[in-house]
Amino acid sequence: MTEPSDAPSFRLSYVPGVTPGKWARIWGERRPHDPLELVPATTGEAVELVRTGAVDAGLVRLPIDRTGLHAIPLYTETTVAVVGKEHLLTAVEEAAVEDLADELVLHPQDDTLDWPDGRPGRPADITPATTAEAVELVAAGVGVLLVPQSLARLHHRRDLTYRPLTDAPTSGVVLTWPDAENSDLMEEFIGIVRGRTVNSTRTPRREGAPASGGPAPANKKAVRNRPARRGTRRR
Structure with a gap:
């Protein structure tokens, strides 16, 4: 069995005013052994971090340069x-x-x-x-x-x-990530922000995840706030 300390982490940047808490909580329930690292940044910094691979995805405000990036609209702000x-x-x-x-x-x-x-x-x-x-x-x-x-x-x-x-x-908030083959963790987070249940065919099932979609025991260490780190992350 993979130890929590050896599990890959998912790094998510987010801009001021955007609150990823709801999605982070769901992540902790579904992926208690895969840490979610939250990286605060400005919109420009967040997009750069996504492009360079320093983070896996970003919650940013439009407009952004979408070249080489996916973007899912989440909500619109007044x-x-x-x-x-x-x-x-x-x-x-x-x-x-x-x-x-x-x-x-x-x-x-x-x-x-x-x-x-x-x-x-x-x-x-x-x-x-x-x-x-x-x-x-x-x-x-x-x-x-x-x-x-x-x-x-x-x-x-x-x-x-x-x-x-x-x-x-108005100001649109989107989830953005590199235009490449999605990792298992990326698919999981896309499913979370889109409201997919654990039983969805496009949401990866994890060992120990409740079949009913109810909450699994949350790991308090699953979500960590860290400062922005530039450069390519170690795989």
Whole structure:
């Protein structure tokens, strides 16, 4: 029998705001002896890690360069405007892009929103490097920030709030992995994110897995958070 310490691991990168916890829990139930390593990264870093083989797959936001990659759509996020608690936008439950025409809009360098008709509002002289830095500027009264709703929640502050933008581009989250023959572990994770049961013909059955699809005893060591590691992983 293969010892847990000798079992291959599945490395999954994920971008800020994306929460892989549900899928990680199911993985732990189905693959208690195959560790799932979670690697936080930006979208650009996550795609590079997938391309170089440093991770097996990534949970990223579109748009990305899909050359040589598979991509399964998972869900779509609403775009929101992050503003101070005293901002005029807080008088409404939701807003439109035209409501930001006179606003100073911050566009951090890690912004992945795709604005086909150009970004709304007046561009700020400051270009923050990250969303976190942009949030700090909004709190200082510098401008407003447009981000996927999950990022607004991730960077929540008591002095800030957000409002959905009804006509803004949305943000799609996908699972991406190399366009090559899938490993057994890759097929397992694809099955998990697609909602396949243990009994599905395309979901590999593992020794000791419950035939009914019910949870197996979870291994607390099955999921580990590790920093991004570049380069090709050892097979």
